[in-house]
Amino acid sequence: MTALEPRMQHFDTAPLAIATPAADRLRSWPVRRRPLLREIADMFAVTLNRALDAMPWAHALHRRALARLEYTEVAFSVGARPDLDGLRIAFLTDLHVGSFLDEDTLLDVCEDVVRRGPDLICLGGDLVNSREEELDLLDRPLRALRAPLGVYAVPGNHDHRWIADMGDWQDFLERRGVQVLANRGRRVTRGSSGFWLCGVDDLTDGRPDLRRALHGRSAGEPTLLLAHQPDHFPEAAEQGVDLVLSGHTHGGQVGLMGWTPITHTRHGLVRGDFRRAESRLYVSRGVGATVLPFRVGAAPEIPIIELVAER
Numbered sequence: 089m090t091a092l093e094p095r096m097q098h099f100d101t102a103p104l105a106i107a108t109p110a111a112d113r114l115r116s117w118p119v120r121r122r123p124l125l126r127e128i129a130d131m132f133a134v135t136l137n138r139a140l141d142a143m144p145w146a147h148a149l150h151r152r153a154l155a156r157l158e159y160t161e162v163a164f165s166v167g168a169r170p171d172l173d174g175l176r177i178a179f180l181t182d183l184h185v186g187s188f189l190d191e192d193t194l195l196d197v198c199e200d201v202v203r204r205g206p207d208l209i210c211l212g213g214d215l216v217n218s219r220e221e222e223l224d225l226l227d228r229p230l231r232a233l234r235a236p237l238g239v240y241a242v243p244g245n246h247d248h249r250w251i252a253d254m255g256d257w258q259d260f261l262e263r264r265g266v267q268v269l270a271n272r273g274r275r276v277t278r279g280s281s282g283f284w285l286c287g288v289d290d291l292t293d294g295r296p297d298l299r300r301a302l303h304g305r306s307a308g309e310p311t312l313l314l315a316h317q318p319d320h321f322p323e324a325a326e327q328g329v330d331l332v333l334s335g336h337t338h339g340g341q342v343g344l345m346g347w348t349p350i351t352h353t354r355h356g357l358v359r360g361d362f363r364r365a366e367s368r369l370y371v372s373r374g375v376g377a378t379v380l381p382f383r384v385g386a387a388p389e390i391p392i393i394e395l396v397a398e399r
């Protein structure tokens with residue numbers, strides 16, 4: 089390649105074969121026994137979601153919600169590592185594709201993300217909503233997601249709940265160039281500097297292992313953890329993770345004057361920035377919607393994390 093040729097190799101849409109060691113394959117686990125009331129509530133929610141999904145007006149409502157998609161700038165301090173300064177990470181979570189969000193609309197969102205030129209793209213789980221076949225709707229959107237330093241993902245509770253074999257979920261993503269960080273991590277480098285990027289399996293429906301995810305990082309190395317559910321934060325802070333990126337809550341999805349009746353977090357980590365000791369958590373409101381096709385007071389969001397080095 090001459091110096092004048094455009095550098096298009098990172099945007100090749102051919103499937104990528106990524107060899108994952110057998111020990112790192114995601115597994116599906118027997119569904120844990122849930123309290124009867126929770127089981128009934130879940131069944132009601134899925135039935136309502138599927139009924140609304142058949143209504144054209146519900147899709148129109150969701151398109152209106154998505155028209156308010158916000159890109160939020162989040163700064164991540166990485167110390168004296170000038171080569172990392174300005175590196176940008178796009179964080180997409182809670183797509184819930186198939187539930188009001190169709191393949192073409194998601195493809196538009198992904199292409200818009202790529203046009204913004206992030207160096208790295210991360211997916212925070214709940215890629216599907218409530219059917220195994222929704223995975224196929226991710227084919228073109230995932231192939232469109234390309235970034236010079238790679239595309240990474242962790243699973244969410246909906247992925248575990250509706251995909252019969254999570255090894256298939258992992259294969260599907262990896263064949264489309266998305267590397268799955270479920271209880272593992274790797275060093276992302278630019279120039280002579282690097283940081284530790286890692287992820288954990290889902291808190292309630294998977295088997296998260298933070299210590300495994302952190303295995304291999306160097307002392308004092310900036311660490312970024314992808315964890316679908318924000319309630320990982322207290323443990324991550326204890327382990328010295330610098331920044332946790334989560335979703336799962338949809339920012340409440342439906343809120344009234346700051347009050348969000350359904351949050352799915354025990355620690356009140358509904359949306360935005362949180363700090364504990366030297367650690368920080370950012371909870372994204374996510375892209376899609378579940379059960380109801382609209383959002384109130386919780387516009388969809390894609391955070392763009394910008395690394396900031398000391399000068």
Ligand SMILES: [Fe+2]
Pocket residue numbers: 214244245246316335336337
């Ligand atoms: Fe979730």
